[in-house]
Amino acid sequence: MFSDWDNYDDDFGTLDVLKRYQDMIIGNSHSFFDLCEYECIIDYFRDQYNYREAVDAVCRAIKQHPEASSMKLRYSQLLIETGKPGKAISVLKSIESVENHNFEMHLSKGLALNITGKCNEAESSFQRALMMCVEDKDEVAYEIAQSFMQLEMNELAVKYLRVAIQHNPANILVLYDLASTYLKIDNPQKSIYYYQKYLDLDPFAEHVWDNLGLVFDSIGNKDKAEESFDYALAVNPQYIPAYFDKAEMLLRNNELCRAVSVYEELLVEDNSNTKAMCEMGYCFHQMGLYPEALDFYRQALIVTSECSEAWLGLGSVYLNMGKFMLSINMIKKAVSLQPENADYWFMLGKAYSSARKLNKAILAFTKASELNPYDYDTWMMCAQLLFKKRRIPEAICMLQQLLEYNNDDPAIYYRLAAYFAYEGDLSAAQKYLKQGLRLNYQGHTEMFNLFPKTRTMQIFRQVIDNNHQPDRVFKKSR
Numbered sequence: 001m002f003s004d005w006d007n008y009d010d011d012f013g014t015l016d017v018l019k020r021y022q023d024m025i026i027g028n029s030h031s032f033f034d035l036c037e038y039e040c041i042i043d044y045f046r047d048q049y050n051y052r053e054a055v056d057a058v059c060r061a062i063k064q065h066p067e068a069s070s071m072k073l074r075y076s077q078l079l080i081e082t083g084k085p086g087k088a089i090s091v092l093k094s095i096e097s098v099e100n101h102n103f104e105m106h107l108s109k110g111l112a113l114n115i116t117g118k119c120n121e122a123e124s125s126f127q128r129a130l131m132m133c134v135e136d137k138d139e140v141a142y143e144i145a146q147s148f149m150q151l152e153m154n155e156l157a158v159k160y161l162r163v164a165i166q167h168n169p170a171n172i173l174v175l176y177d178l179a180s181t182y183l184k185i186d187n188p189q190k191s192i193y194y195y196q197k198y199l200d201l202d203p204f205a206e207h208v209w210d211n212l213g214l215v216f217d218s219i220g221n222k223d224k225a226e227e228s229f230d231y232a233l234a235v236n237p238q239y240i241p242a243y244f245d246k247a248e249m250l251l252r253n254n255e256l257c258r259a260v261s262v263y264e265e266l267l268v269e270d271n272s273n274t275k276a277m278c279e280m281g282y283c284f285h286q287m288g289l290y291p292e293a294l295d296f297y298r299q300a301l302i303v304t305s306e307c308s309e310a311w312l313g314l315g316s317v318y319l320n321m322g323k324f325m326l327s328i329n330m331i332k333k334a335v336s337l338q339p340e341n342a343d344y345w346f347m348l349g350k351a352y353s354s355a356r357k358l359n360k361a362i363l364a365f366t367k368a369s370e371l372n373p374y375d376y377d378t379w380m381m382c383a384q385l386l387f388k389k390r391r392i393p394e395a396i397c398m399l400q401q402l403l404e405y406n407n408d409d410p411a412i413y414y415r416l417a418a419y420f421a422y423e424g425d426l427s428a429a430q431k432y433l434k435q436g437l438r439l440n441y442q443g444h445t446e447m448f449n450l451f452p453k454t455r456t457m458q459i460f461r462q463v464i465d466n467n468h469q470p471d472r473v474f475k476k477s478r
Contacts, residue, residue, distance in 0.1 A: 014040040069095040085112040103132035138168035154184045206236040274300040278309045308337035324355035342372035410439035418451035437467040
C-alpha cells in the first residue's frame with residue numbers, strides 16, 4: 001500500500017501522518033486525522049496512482065468530517081479520475097450551494113459534464129471556473145483544454161489553450177499542445193508558429209525540432225523540413241526518430257542515395273538498429289543493387305533472426321531476381337513471425353504466383369483478404385488467379401464481396417461482366433457491363449485486352465454502342 005518512503009519528500013512533515021495512517025489500516029483500528037492530514041494522505045496515494053486507496057482514504061475522511069464540503073469536492077475529483085463522472089456530478093450537486101464560489105467545484109463539474117457528453121453545460125461551468133480563478137489561470141485553462149483534447153474536440157481545445165497561453169506565454173506545455181492540436185485541425189502554419197515559439201524558449205528540444213520538420217514536410221517545404229531535422233540531430237546526435245523522419249522524406253522524394261547516407265549516420269550512433277539496416281536494404285533494392293540489398297537484410301538477421309522485415313526484404317529481392325523458391329522460403333519465414341500481417345501474406349501470394357503455384361497463391365491471397373478486407377489489389381489478384389484456374393464462380397463471389405468495400409470502381413464491374421460472360425450468364429454480364437460503362441465508359445477497352453473473348457461478343461457490342469458517350473468515340477475493332 002505504501003512505497004518509496006526512502007525517497008519521499010517530507011518537507012511538510014507528512015511522513016509521520018502516513019505512518020500513523022498505515023498503522024491504523026494494518027491494525028484495523030480507529031485514529032483521528034484532521035482535514036489537512038487527510039489531504040496529505042490522499043495526495044500521497046494519487047501521486048502513486050493508487051486510486052483505490054485514495055478513494056478509501058477520502059471516504060474515511062468524509063465519515064470523520066461529514067460537514068467538510070472540501071473533502072466531498074476531493075471525492076468528486078477522484079470519481080472523475082476513476083471514470084465515474086455521473087457519480088461525481090451527484091456529489092458535486094450536494095455541495096454546490098456551499099462551494100459555489102470555489103472555482104475548483106465549477107472546474108470539476110465541467111470535467112464531469114464533458115465526459116458525459118454535455119459539452120454545452122460543461123463550457124458554462126468552465127467559464128465560471130476561469131472567471132473565479134485568481135491565480136494560475138493558465139493551468140486551469142490548460143486542464144480544460146486537455147479535457148477537450150481527450151474527447152478529440154480539437155477546436156474547443158485550441159480555444160482554451162489560447163486562453164492558457166495568454167495568461168502565461170512561457171508555458172511550454174501549452175505551446176507544445178497548441179502546435180500539435182493546430183496540426184490536427186489542419187492548420188499547419190499555426191502549428192509551425194507555436195513550435196517556433198516553443199523553440200524560442202527551449203532551443204535544445206530535439207523532439208520539437210523533429211516535429212517541426214514533420215510539419216514542414218507535410219506542407220511540401222522540403223528545405224525547411226531538412227533544416228529542422230538537422231537541428232534536431234545537431235542538438236542530440238542520438239535522437240533516432242529524426243534520422244528516420246529525414247530519411248523517409250528523402251525516400252518520398254526519390255533521393256535514395258541521400259537516404260542511404262542518413263541511415264549510415266544512424267548506424268554510427270546505433271550499430272544494432274535492424275530497422276535502419278532493413279531500410280538500407282530497401283533503398284538498395286529500389287536502386288537495383290540486389291547484392292547490397294541482400295547484404296543489409298542479412299546484417300539485420302545477424303542482430304536478430306526474428307526480424308520479420310529482413311526475411312520479407314530477402315524474399316522481395318529474390319522475387320525480383322527470379323529466384324522464386326528462395327523467395328517463397330524467405331517470405332514464409334516472415335509470415336511465421338507475423339502470421340496476422342496481411343501484407344506478408346500478399347507478398348507470399350505474389351511469390352507463389354510467380355512460381356506458377358497458383359493454388360497456393362490463391363490460399364495466400366485469400367488469407368491476406370481476410371486479414372485486410374480493404375486491400376483492393378489482394379482481391380483483384382486473387383479473383384484473377386481463380387479465373388485462370390477456371391474457378392470462375394469463386395472469382396465472381398470474391399469480386400461481389402469486394403464491391404461491398406469498393407462499389408464505385410469500374411474495373412470491378414468490367415471484370416464481373418467478363419467473368420459472367422465466360423460462365424454464359426449474359427444477363428448478369430450485361431448488368432455489370434452497364435454499371436462499368438456508367439462509371440468509366442473508356443474502361444471497356446481494358447476489359448477487351450484482358451478478356452479477348454468479350455471483344456467478339458455481339459451482346460457486349462450492342463450494350464457498349466447503346467451507352468456510347470458523345471465525347472468519347474469508341475472505335476470498333478476490325
